[in-house]
């Protein structure tokens with residue numbers, strides 16, 4: 001993981017510590033139709049995983065009058081939908097906030113071949 005500084009979540013303003021899971025949003029500017037072409041440095045902002053999940057689940061609506069925010073919401077929804085690790089990170093963050101142990105022992109899951117499943121159903 002690349003080094004980063006503690007910075008506030010761009011939505012809830014809670015500190016996103018360097019050891020916290022987060023979604024990084026990078027943005028830069030570039031001229032178009034203007035010569036010579038200029039490009040800004042890239043800036044980075046962080047969104048805590050809890051806010052990322054809330055956005056992806058539609059609990060936080062993007063303001064329709066802010067197109068850049070709508071683009072960010074779309075990116076966040078795609079990231080959360082395509083990778084369950086963000087949901088898992090939010091779950092771990094919740095357990096940490098509630099002062100629960102970091103890990104949970106899940107029962108063993110047995111995957112039955114289709115033939116066995118049919119036999120058990122009858």
Ligand SMILES: [Zn+2]
Nearest residue numbers: 009012048051
């Ligand atoms: Zn947040």
